[in-house]
Amino acid sequence: MSKIRSNPSGVKLDRRTFLKGAALGLAGTALPLDKTDASFWEAFFQKHFREMNDDEKKKVIQRLEKEYEQKYKKAIHIGSEKPMPGVLFGYGLDLSRCIGCRRCVYACVKENNQSIDPQVHWITVLRFKKGEKWIDLEESEKYYNPQNVPEPGYFYMPVQCQQCENPPCVRACPTQATWKEPDGIIVIDYNWCIGCRYCMAACPYGARRFNWGEPKRPAEEINPNTHYLGNRPRYKGVVEKCTFCVQRTRNGRYPACVEICPVGARKFGNLLDPQSEIRYAIEHKRVFRLKEDLNTNPKFYYFFAYGR
Amino acid sequence: MVQAVAVKKFFIVFRETLRGSNKYYAWLAFLSFLILLGLSAYIDQLNRGLISTAMRDQVSWGMYISNFTFLVGVAAAAVYLIIPAYVYKFKPIKEVALFGELLAITAITMCILFIMVDMGQPFRVWHILPVMGAMNFPSSLLAWDVLVLNGYLTLNIIIVFYVLYRISHGKDYLPSIWPLIILSIPMAVSIHTVTAFLYNGLPARPFWNASIVAPRFIASAFCSGPALMLIIFQIIRKIWKLDIENRAIFKIAELVAYAMAINLFLLGAEVFKEFYSGTIHVYPIKYLYFGLHGHANLVPWIWAATVLNIIAFILLLLPKTRENFLTLNMGCAFLIIGVYIEKGMGLVIPGFVPDTLGEIYEYIPTMQEMVVTVGIWAAGALMYTLLLKATIPIYTGKVKF
Ligand code: SF4
Numbered sequence: 115m116s117k118i119r120s121n122p123s124g125v126k127l128d129r130r131t132f133l134k135g136a137a138l139g140l141a142g143t144a145l146p147l148d149k150t151d152a153s154f155w156e157a158f159f160q161k162h163f164r165e166m167n168d169d170e171k172k173k174v175i176q177r178l179e180k181e182y183e184q185k186y187k188k189a190i191h192i193g194s195e196k197p198m199p200g201v202l203f204g205y206g207l208d209l210s211r212c213i214g215c216r217r218c219v220y221a222c223v224k225e226n227n228q229s230i231d232p233q234v235h236w237i238t239v240l241r242f243k244k245g246e247k248w249i250d251l252e253e254s255e256k257y258y259n260p261q262n263v264p265e266p267g268y269f270y271m272p273v274q275c276q277q278c279e280n281p282p283c284v285r286a287c288p289t290q291a292t293w294k295e296p297d298g299i300i301v302i303d304y305n306w307c308i309g310c311r312y313c314m315a316a317c318p319y320g321a322r323r324f325n326w327g328e329p330k331r332p333a334e335e336i337n338p339n340t341h342y343l344g345n346r347p348r349y350k351g352v353v354e355k356c357t358f359c360v361q362r363t364r365n366g367r368y369p370a371c372v373e374i375c376p377v378g379a380r381k382f383g384n385l386l387d388p389q390s391e392i393r394y395a396i397e398h399k400r401v402f403r404l405k406e407d408l409n410t411n412p413k414f415y416y417f418f419a420y421g422r
Numbered sequence: 423m424v425q426a427v428a429v430k431k432f433f434i435v436f437r438e439t440l441r442g443s444n445k446y447y448a449w450l451a452f453l454s455f456l457i458l459l460g461l462s463a464y465i466d467q468l469n470r471g472l473i474s475t476a477m478r479d480q481v482s483w484g485m486y487i488s489n490f491t492f493l494v495g496v497a498a499a500a501v502y503l504i505i506p507a508y509v510y511k512f513k514p515i516k517e518v519a520l521f522g523e524l525l526a527i528t529a530i531t532m533c534i535l536f537i538m539v540d541m542g543q544p545f546r547v548w549h550i551l552p553v554m555g556a557m558n559f560p561s562s563l564l565a566w567d568v569l570v571l572n573g574y575l576t577l578n579i580i581i582v583f584y585v586l587y588r589i590s591h592g593k594d595y596l597p598s599i600w601p602l603i604i605l606s607i608p609m610a611v612s613i614h615t616v617t618a619f620l621y622n623g624l625p626a627r628p629f630w631n632a633s634i635v636a637p638r639f640i641a642s643a644f645c646s647g648p649a650l651m652l653i654i655f656q657i658i659r660k661i662w663k664l665d666i667e668n669r670a671i672f673k674i675a676e677l678v679a680y681a682m683a684i685n686l687f688l689l690g691a692e693v694f695k696e697f698y699s700g701t702i703h704v705y706p707i708k709y710l711y712f713g714l715h716g717h718a719n720l721v722p723w724i725w726a727a728t729v730l731n732i733i734a735f736i737l738l739l740l741p742k743t744r745e746n747f748l749t750l751n752m753g754c755a756f757l758i759i760g761v762y763i764e765k766g767m768g769l770v771i772p773g774f775v776p777d778t779l780g781e782i783y784e785y786i787p788t789m790q791e792m793v794v795t796v797g798i799w800a801a802g803a804l805m806y807t808l809l810l811k812a813t814i815p816i817y818t819g820k821v822k823f
């Protein structure tokens with residue numbers, strides 16, 4: 115079996131570029147000393163999102179909207195919708211339907227304003243050879259690239275943040291920059307995260323992404339409907355991940371990946387509502403969750419034999 | 423008035439750090455050059471982001487955190503000297519424990535620098551503080567680490583200052599500082615344990631999620647720190663003509679050998695468990711020692727470390743080679759390099775390879791990362807040099823108040 119496990123974003127830096135960069139750096143472009151305007155200090159002393167009252171939140175959001183407008187030359191709305199009472203979001207994915215087309219990956223990038231360069235994807239689709247050992251994920255292929263999907267002899271498993279009920283990432287974070295909301299979504303305050311990446315070491319599902327460089331996305335491709343804890347544009351040096359499209363789902367819509375899936379492999383709903391689609395699937399299908407031995411209690415269910 | 427006297431004393435001590443031979447100035451210039459180089463590389467990293475390193479989502483910690491981990495080990499050196507010195511009143515070691523404490527202060531400072539350069543948002547570092555920020559205590563082990571490292575640093579600074587103060591006034595220091603010295607022993611053990619738990623407490627990473635990690639941390643720390651001390655003692659003895667007894671040096675070397683024996687035994691226990699049971703959790707250690715699917719970057723390094731550690735163990739164990747300075751220093755150097763590899767990249771990288779979704783990304787630090795790393799080491803060397811320059815005249819009684 116030949117496998118391509120190369121690293122798509124490997125970096126090599128020759129000495130000259132490095133020295134040049136270093137010299138430029140020394141010229142003093144790095145330290146924010148030149149940013150003497152008031153908003154720099156306001157941003158610096160911004161409080162933790164959960165410690166702000168509604169008034170303070172409004173002020174901060176106004177400031178951020180202004181900053182984004184300056185940067186992208188277009189109006190960007192930052193929502194702060196609160197969790198709805200009596201709602202606990204859950205997600206279902208039918209492995210027997212998924213064809214590995216990655217439409218969900220790209221719909222997610224579009225909806226959630228991921229960086230194009232460096233490339234950030236919140237969803238990873240893994241390809242497995244049918245009939246091979248697969249549960250340890252070691253035999254999976256992430257960079258499959260065929261002419262047509264599905265390929266005979268293979269099956270696919272998309273992985274994204276599993277919104278663990280018992281999230282190891284939240285436990286790890288030294289600054290409480292990431293936490294579990296009452297509707298079960300694990301969110302990150304991008305203005306509080308210090309970029310230590312301890313949460314990435316703690317996440318068993320490879321769900322978290324770090325902004326290794328300045329995230330770049332053309333202004334015309336920015337989705338202006340955002341949420342503070344969700345898809346607003348991120349910064350260099352902070353962590354991000356799937357939020358079940360908090361900006362949509364708190365307004366009664368489906369996540370983008372659920373809407374786009376051409377084969378209906380993705381289900382979403384309220385786990386506390388006995389009539390919901392997701393509850394029906396969990397109760398009637400054969401269900402498992404990834405790495406259940408770790409006791410993270412994901413709210414992301416994989417099914418097979420959906421529809422029977 | 424009191425302040426004026428204090429300031430004057432400070433200047434007396436400070437002046438000592440400015441005096442020296444040409445060799446001394448050359449050494450300072452050399453270190454400053456490396457620091458500037460490291461600083462410029464770091465500023466470049468601040469500009470472009472951590473993309474200038476080879477770290478990626480798959481391997482999200484690299485050389486910086488590896489160095490941090492190794493240096494937490496070095497910071498224990500002090501305690502390893504304190505235990506026999508103060509508890510057993512072993513005179514020759516007691517005299518030199520002070521230099522171990524200075525090393526601990528330097529090592530912890532370097533640890534903090536390595537954490538700072540690894541952060542994506544270093545200006546937000548205050549978010550980690552209690553009260554001011556939102557320290558996630560007691561849930562996050564990183565919050566614990568911040569507490570114990572800073573606690574240990576503070577404690578060592580207090581002890582060193584107090585001891586020097588008493589010596590400079592020609593007074594005995596032991597009786598009153600005794601409780602703090604005793605306290606620093608569990609503190610040193612705790613910085614290791616907590617740093618080990620930082621890795622240990624992550625079920626996502628089977629390579630770290632083994633109970634043997636903390637004991638191995640302590641065992642290897644009790645090797646590398648004192649071994650570094652042994653070399654430093656000889657340098658101090660030569661340059662400052664200090665009277666450090668051979669007996670003390672050999673005794674420490676003997677203790678290092680015992681610690682290495684425990685370290686090697688624990689390594690054996692780990693290797694047996696992983697390879698004999700052969701579950702899917704064997705992949706990281708397989709990657710480390712034999713390579714996985716043709717990826718074998720760490721293999722030559724870890725074997726070099728293993729061989730160096732075993733040779734060092736034998737050299738320090740046999741009285742004949744231990745009490746010969748050539749073989750003793752060889753043993754110490756081998757051991758420092760061995761532990762640096764094993765407790766640095768050899769511990770951190772396999773935790774991420776294969777990653778949690780089974781991908782193999784081979785991490786090789788970039789030039790930029792290495793320059794920053796060298797810069798921090800140079801800063802540590804400079805700090806230790808200046809600390810020695812300032813304190814040895816007090817210690818020898820040359821400077822008196
Ligand atoms: S999948 Fe990872 S990032 Fe998502 S909640 Fe669980 S541990 Fe956290």
Ligand code: SF4
Nearest residue numbers: 287307308310311313
């Ligand atoms: S990278 Fe950010 S979210 Fe993750 S643990 Fe560190 S501070 Fe918390």
